[in-house]
Amino acid sequence: MAQEITLTVNGATRTNQVEPRLLLADYLRSVLDLTGTHVGCDTSNCGACTVSLNGDAVKSCTVFAVQADGADVTTLEGLASDDGTLHPIQEGFWEKHGLQCGFCTPGMIMSSLDLLSKNPNPTEAEIREGLSGNLCRCTGYHNIVLAVQFAAEKMNSGS
Amino acid sequence: MVTSSFDYYAPTSVADALALLDQHGDDAKLLAGGHSLIPLMKTRLAEPAVLIDLGKISTLSYINEQDGGLAIGAMTTYSEIAGSELVQSNAPVLAEASGQVADNQIRNRGTIGGSLSHSDPAGDLPAVALALGAQLTTSSSGAHRTISADDFFVDLLTTALEPNEILSEIVIPALPAGTGTAYAKFANKASHYAVVGVAAVVTVGSDGTCQSARIGITGAGPKATRATGTESALVGSNLDDSAVRAAASHAGDGIDFNEDVHASGEYRAHLISVYAARAIRAAVENAS
Structure with missing residues (x-):
């Protein structure tokens, strides 16, 4: 029903x-x-x-x-603005090549949003723990961490 | 994956939920965070005709200080518990273990009441509730009941909850002065379920000897249980390394060890002593 x-x-x-x-x-x-x-x-x-x-x-x-x-x-x-401007996390994944096949990327980005909203300055270990509920079968974790670090820096600088 | 069809109710009060439970009886399942039940429904190991969602009952979600301990609403999530300064101060092992459950997304949904009521043999919080001596309050139409954690876990996925009862509150007594707590687990790498997990609550006297100890273990056997052999070996000891090792060697006494793809019974028997020793050492360190 x-x-x-x-x-x-x-x-x-x-x-x-x-x-x-x-x-x-x-x-x-x-x-x-x-x-x-x-x-x-x-x-x-x-x-x-x-x-x-x-x-x-x-x-x-x-x-x-x-x-x-x-x-x-x-x-x-x-996440992106109506004019197509990417959210800083999306920009980070673009700039740091935080994806290979891209299948996991939406989930990675949404988890990163949760992480950065609650912990704006995460350490690398905190990023890896925070994203541990997201699996990347291409094993592209290294650049995903760089993407989140890029986003954190950009969001904190307010630009 | 698609579950079987069911009727869904989202009551906004415990009284309404209990009326629905009385009305639908064995056809109904209570839905808390859903991260144990929904996967079971997707594989059709569970096919309830009626789901009563407790998620809209705001009065079941809270963390309060009570008599120096805590009173926690059953629908409080792992994330809320792990991040609570009150829990970190009054029952640190509960915050520590809640922060190690699964992953962030699951901690945002999963609840303390759901974990205890499901009594998964690899769940983290049953061991913690045992170690902290938690008292579990249930509600049924017109009645309340308090069940000690020691009496709550009956068998694999089986608790002392009656079909017409809802677990509503978890009460954790104040920790005596000089008490340290810790949780140590060997986690499945993918799911973070406990292959074995040990929660230790140890009270150290001013002379450095162990005044009391409660050790809860999970993952080892069909249900979470106290390691009473370890507890009695600890009490009165000087808690040095050899005393801790000797006590921890009893952590698996009397357990019918689980055997599965993750670990043989023999391996679990080994792990449980290793992780008991780690949890006890960390608890003693945290006591000082």
């Missing part, structure tokens, strides 16, 4: 009828067409599906859409 949910996604209010068993990841991808959120392992290990739920990074493959009723959700698509 479908239930109505209303939530804010990337600043816009969305109301939909959903089956309770619809996962938040599938709601974002299939109902809202926001395919920047990737589904990798579908078992809450890889972190490719990470989105921000009320300011906290969560694995959207392990949250039902109905649980997000009333919540504020931000996906990768919500």
Whole structure:
């Protein structure tokens, strides 16, 4: 039996009828067409599906859409400015080549957003621990760390 | 992966949740953070007809100081506990262990009440609750009950909770002066579940001897348990390296060790003594 949910996604209010068993990841991808959120392992290990739920990074493959009723959700698509200016974290991944195949990148960026919002000056060890819920099968971790460091510096300088 | 169909309720009070639980009985499962239950539902190892989501009950999420200890709402997340200065000061091992659960995203969703109620043999917090001597408060329609952590974990994925009960609060008594705490675990590299984990709460007297010790272990057997042999060997000892090693060698006494792809029973039996010694040494250091 479908239930109505209303939530804010990337600043816009969305109301939909959903089956309770619809996962938040599938709601974002299939109902809202926001395919920047990737589904990798579908078992809450890889972190490719990470989105921000009320300011906290969560694995959207392990949250039902109905649980997000009333919540504020931000996906990768919500980071860049309307004029296309990249968020400093996206810019960091671009500048430091923080991706190879790119599949894990949306989740890496959303986890980095959670990390930097709570710890604006992380050490390298804190970055690696903070992103330990995100797996990169290309093993591109080195440049991902550099990307987060780039973003932290840029966000702290306010430019 | 798609779960079986279910009816979903999101009550906003404990009373409403209990009424739903009474109404639906065995058909219903309580949903806390969902990071144990939803994976089970996706693999269809669990197919509840009704899910009662506790996530909208704001009165189940809090961390309060109580009689020098703590009272924690069952829906408080690992992240909230790990980051709480109150927990870091009144029950440091709880903050330490909560910060080592899984990863950041899972700590943002997973809850203390969900962890204890699920009683996963590789969960971290059951061992901590045992070591801290936690008292668990449950609610059922018109009633409350307090269960000691010592009596709560019954068997693999089985607790003393009755089908009509909700675990609502975790009460942690004040630590005596001179007490140090620590958690040491050998974590599965991918999931960070405890292959073995040891929580130690050790009170050191002014003469340097051990006044009391509570050691909770997880990952080793079908459920979290106290290492009573280690505790009794520690009490009265001078806590030097040989005393700690001798006591830790009893950490696996009486355990029917788990055997799985991550570790043989023999390896777990070895690890549990090594990690018990590490947790005890760290607790003693933290006591000073």
